[in-house]
Amino acid sequence: MLGYILRRIAVAFVLLWILSVITFVIYLKVPADPAGFLVDMQHASPAQIAKAHHILGTDKPAVVQYGHYVWRLLHGDFGVSWPTVVFFNGVVQGAPVGQMVWKAALVTASLVLGAFVLLLLVAVPLGTYAATRPRSFVDRLTLGLSVAAISTHPLVVGLLLQLFVGNKWKLFPASGYCTVSHPSAASIDAWKRFAPTGVPEPCGGIGAWADHLVLPWITFALFFVALYMRIVRARMLEVLDEPFIRTARAKGASELRVIRSHALRNAIAPVVTMTAMDAGMAIGIAMYIETVFGLPGLGRTLIRALAGFQGYDLPVILAVTLAAAAAIIFLNLVADLVLLALDPTVARRGGRGAFRVLGRAA
Amino acid sequence: MVAEAQYFEEQSELARPRGEWALAWQRLKRDRVAVGCGIFLVFLLFAVGPGAPLYGKIVGHGPNDFFPYAVSVGLRPAGPFTVTWATPEIAGDDPFALKHPAPPQGTPKTLLLLGADSQLGRDEFLRILYGGRVSLEVAVGAALVAILIGVTLGSLAGYFGGWVDAIVSRFTDLVMAFPLLLFLVMIGSLFTHGIQDWTLHGLFNQGVIELVLIIGAFTWFYPARLVRGQIQSLRHREFVDAAQMVGARDSRIMRTHLLPHVIPPLLAYGTLLIATNIMIEVGVTFLGAGIKLPTASWGSLLAQTWGSILNPNPFNPATTQPWLTLCPSIAIFLAVFALNQFGEGLREATDPRTVR
Numbered sequence: 045m046l047g048y049i050l051r052r053i054a055v056a057f058v059l060l061w062i063l064s065v066i067t068f069v070i071y072l073k074v075p076a077d078p079a080g081f082l083v084d085m086q087h088a089s090p091a092q093i094a095k096a097h098h099i100l101g102t103d104k105p106a107v108v109q110y111g112h113y114v115w116r117l118l119h120g121d122f123g124v125s126w127p128t129v130v131f132f133n134g135v136v137q138g139a140p141v142g143q144m145v146w147k148a149a150l151v152t153a154s155l156v157l158g159a160f161v162l163l164l165l166v167a168v169p170l171g172t173y174a175a176t177r178p179r180s181f182v183d184r185l186t187l188g189l190s191v192a193a194i195s196t197h198p199l200v201v202g203l204l205l206q207l208f209v210g211n212k213w214k215l216f217p218a219s220g221y222c223t224v225s226h227p228s229a230a231s232i233d234a235w236k237r238f239a240p241t242g243v244p245e246p247c248g249g250i251g252a253w254a255d256h257l258v259l260p261w262i263t264f265a266l267f268f269v270a271l272y273m274r275i276v277r278a279r280m281l282e283v284l285d286e287p288f289i290r291t292a293r294a295k296g297a298s299e300l301r302v303i304r305s306h307a308l309r310n311a312i313a314p315v316v317t318m319t320a321m322d323a324g325m326a327i328g329i330a331m332y333i334e335t336v337f338g339l340p341g342l343g344r345t346l347i348r349a350l351a352g353f354q355g356y357d358l359p360v361i362l363a364v365t366l367a368a369a370a371a372i373i374f375l376n377l378v379a380d381l382v383l384l385a386l387d388p389t390v391a392r393r394g395g396r397g398a399f400r401v402l403g404r405a406a
Numbered sequence: 407m408v409a410e411a412q413y414f415e416e417q418s419e420l421a422r423p424r425g426e427w428a429l430a431w432q433r434l435k436r437d438r439v440a441v442g443c444g445i446f447l448v449f450l451l452f453a454v455g456p457g458a459p460l461y462g463k464i465v466g467h468g469p470n471d472f473f474p475y476a477v478s479v480g481l482r483p484a485g486p487f488t489v490t491w492a493t494p495e496i497a498g499d500d501p502f503a504l505k506h507p508a509p510p511q512g513t514p515k516t517l518l519l520l521g522a523d524s525q526l527g528r529d530e531f532l533r534i535l536y537g538g539r540v541s542l543e544v545a546v547g548a549a550l551v552a553i554l555i556g557v558t559l560g561s562l563a564g565y566f567g568g569w570v571d572a573i574v575s576r577f578t579d580l581v582m583a584f585p586l587l588l589f590l591v592m593i594g595s596l597f598t599h600g601i602q603d604w605t606l607h608g609l610f611n612q613g614v615i616e617l618v619l620i621i622g623a624f625t626w627f628y629p630a631r632l633v634r635g636q637i638q639s640l641r642h643r644e645f646v647d648a649a650q651m652v653g654a655r656d657s658r659i660m661r662t663h664l665l666p667h668v669i670p671p672l673l674a675y676g677t678l679l680i681a682t683n684i685m686i687e688v689g690v691t692f693l694g695a696g697i698k699l700p701t702a703s704w705g706s707l708l709a710q711t712w713g714s715i716l717n718p719n720p721f722n723p724a725t726t727q728p729w730l731t732l733c734p735s736i737a738i739f740l741a742v743f744a745l746n747q748f749g750e751g752l753r754e755a756t757d758p759r760t761v762r
Binding site: 059062070074191192194195196197199200203204207208211212218219324325327328329331332335336338343344346347348350351356361364365368369372 | 580585586587588589591592595596681685688689692693694695708711712714715716718721723726728731732735738739742743746747
């Protein structure tokens with residue numbers, strides 16, 4: 045048991061290491077010269093460019109650079125965002141990427157976690173209801189809806205919701221994000237003085253936060269709800285056939301009690317672990333939704349870093365990739381451990397494979 | 407006597423066991439949803455293939471022609487069923503005019519079935535047809551690439567097992583755990599300056615081959631896993647032993663004895679993969695890493711009203727035309743839905759486990 049847990053953790057670390065190598069290779073191979081952010085490449089002399097390379101540390105051999113890269117990662121230093129880099133008093137300064145990515149990760153987390161709660165609140169009751177009445181009208185309706193939902197692009201749902209519910213009918217804010225905590229007086233003051241027109245006033249508070257996330261949550265949940273509903277339904281049908289359900293009924297337990305305490309409890313465990321396995325897809329879908337609704341999450345940060353006018357903001361791109369993949373590795377590890385807690389025999393059978401996503405394309 | 411011979415002939419005709427494909431076809435015909443979707447797909451293929459230039463000929467313009475008369479003075483593109491003046495420039499230059507002045511005498515009119523696509527006033531319907539062609543080219547091409555790689559590596563892994571299998575399987579596990587879309591968008595933006603212009607002498611639009619290769623390179627894991635599983639389960643059956651005993655080489659066993667078993671599920675899976683790829687193309691292009699304007703694709707048509715990540719168009723009830731979001735949305739939905747349902751039907755029809 046302990047050996048199994050340790051092995052899983054070791055696998056997670058190996059994957060993180062492989063990931064750091066992959067991101068570093070991307071960093072090396074991308075046709076973008078970071079010196080361009082420090083000096084004007086069109087007019088700078090070769091000596092100036094060489095100096096810029098020296099300051100950024102990009103003139104050293106790849107292995108040394110990789111060593112620095114890993115060393116800095118281990119210290120939680122993701123470097124500085126290139127477009128903000130300034131060379132001042134002999135040190136390179138700029139917006140630290142670690143903070144940017146952390147803030148973005150919080151936004152993505154509030155989108156994904158909120159949507160998953162909504163998703164489970166809809167999928168579990170509906171799936172259970174459909175399972176208790178197979179071939180009923182509700183069952184057919186949920187089947188039809190799920191078939192349609194699987195074929196609907198999240199971008200389509202997001203754009204239509206934004207256009208009609210958000211912009212035309214003005215039921216919910218159509219875009220933007222509000223932090224959970226209230227903005228500081230200083231930031232509002234800074235907004236009044238310096239913000240260009242069109243930048244919305246910084247907002248905050250639980251109410252505003254939830255209000256701005258309603259449409260993104262619905263969009264996100266709609267994509268997955270169909271799938272989870274069908275899985276809950278299938279699992280419930282399986283479990284309802286088990287002998288212990290018959291026993292519970294024979295003892296005279298009410299139907300509600302049979303469903304709630306006997307069947308659902310057994311049916312829902314694999315669903316919960318599946319949420320972790322879907323994390324990779326969830327981050328992809330979150331990228332669409334963040335883009336459409338203007339949420340400053342990981343996906344939008346990545347796309348902005350890729351689409352910048354000045355060139356690629358590589359430290360941000362790498363940090364987002366690393367953060368997203370690390371989150372997925374972590375969630376899979378947690379899922380493995382939860383599965384282990386639910387069913388100790390997986391340790392002997394070798395588990396479901398630390399990183400096996402069910403055969404579904406994103 | 408003659409009648410008797412004829413009778414037996416008929417009998418033997420009836421008694422002849424029908425082949426696997428005939429059975430599958432028979433089952434498929436019974437599935438009304440799948441048949442409907444299949445007919446729709448044939449119609450769709452015709453519409454985006456020869457249909458698009460044909461329609462362009464009928465109405466007399468191309469997908470990139472401008473019709474400023476289809477855009478109101480307030481810059482709102484016209485809605486469906488618009489008949490507009492077929493001229494690329496507006497007569498008169500009064501900036502305070504409340505209506506466009508009429509064009510000179512003798513200007514022909516033309517029909518925009520779904521209205522104008524943007525402030526440029528191009529034919530939305532024609533762009534959806536041509537965009538569908540680009541999207542389907544990407545989707546089908548990427549599915550073919552993925553299946554080609556997947557079949558090769560999957561059958562090698564399934565047949566030989568051992569370290570080949572270990573490498574392919576671990577690699578598959580590794581890549582499948584990572585956010586595919588994130589990588590697609592990243593690679594699509596970072597590494598494709600060379601291959602973006604590949605068009606095979608103008609056969610495809612710019613960016614199509616790039617997307618085909620990238621999407622294919624990141625989605626072959628699923629077909630590889632499918633083929634590997636199938637081959638592994640067939641690997642130690644008697645007919646393989648028999649073939650080995652009569653001295654067939656590994657390559658021959660794989661090609662003529664094992665791969666035919668894999669084709670039916672692959673066909674069904676390929677259809678589903680095309681549907682997924684359409685979704686991926688739409689997403690990647692929407693996020694700015696796929697097909698570049700002015701080439702229409704379903705992704706860029708969907709992004710038309712919304713704008714782009716660096717300058718999203720603000721919503722303005724006076725200029726925003728909801729049809730421009732609705733029309734590509736419906737097109738994407740119908741295509742993906744039909745492909746999904748047809749693939750499902752195909753899977754059920756070719757699966758030998760279903761009741762004959």
